[in-house]
Amino acid sequence: MKRLFPILGVVTAALLVYALYMALIGAPTEQTMGNVQRIFYYHVPSAWTAFVLFFVNFGASIVYLVKRKVAADRVALVSAEVGVVFCTVVLVTGPIWARPVWGIWWTWDMRLTSTLVLWLIYVSYLFLRRFSSSGETPTLAAALAVLGALCVPFVYFSIWFFRTQHPQPVMGGGGSIDPRMLHVLLINWLAFSCFAFLVCWSRYRLEKLQREVDQAHALESLMAPRGSVR
């Protein structure tokens, strides 16, 4: 496993460089929007990656609620944290793309607002994990995660049910996309997925180590003679 990490790291770095090259140079230029449309190759894969991570968080939270496995709780925490990072990228790149295309940075339409609400739900999940010291925190967080995950399909399909400025989804939206653009989009998604997997892996190891250190501190406090406990 220790050897696999650097190998995957090199493969992911190469994939990210290739995906960046394809996004900036390899993909055809969109006729109406011009080069600014290339933001699509970072915006959409980041959104898909965030959605996948929120579903992993959902699955791990269900497992934790049913079986009380600590590893499942760790996976839930890590996937929510990395998912929030990717969702932040979506919320940052979206307005930068909207400004030259729509003429505005932000509009309170259903897709944009629901994405912001989704981000806020998972940020509150992380706040709960960070600042609550109750023994019930993982259970409460898992319950919040289950509710948060219900928002994900709502965000994705909101453009079907409400009138919105946001374009239809690339997958299952009924629209068409140039096959060369789709190819570049999928390469970028693969690259970001590998990157997200590696980040989750590192973060999982860190979380495991953190709990071991916390346990060691607790043990040290118990073993210390009376009056010398820190």
Next chain:
Amino acid sequence: MKGNNAYLFAAYALTWIIHITYLATIVSRYSQLKREIDSLRKNK
């Protein structure tokens, strides 16, 4: 609308700034934990 390359580069740059900042927090937390582990070993 064409020729808005500044928006494109801003989006790409901010994406990587967000990811690198997050990676930096992981590295910083890891170094802090390593220091704690070292101090725990010394106290043994």
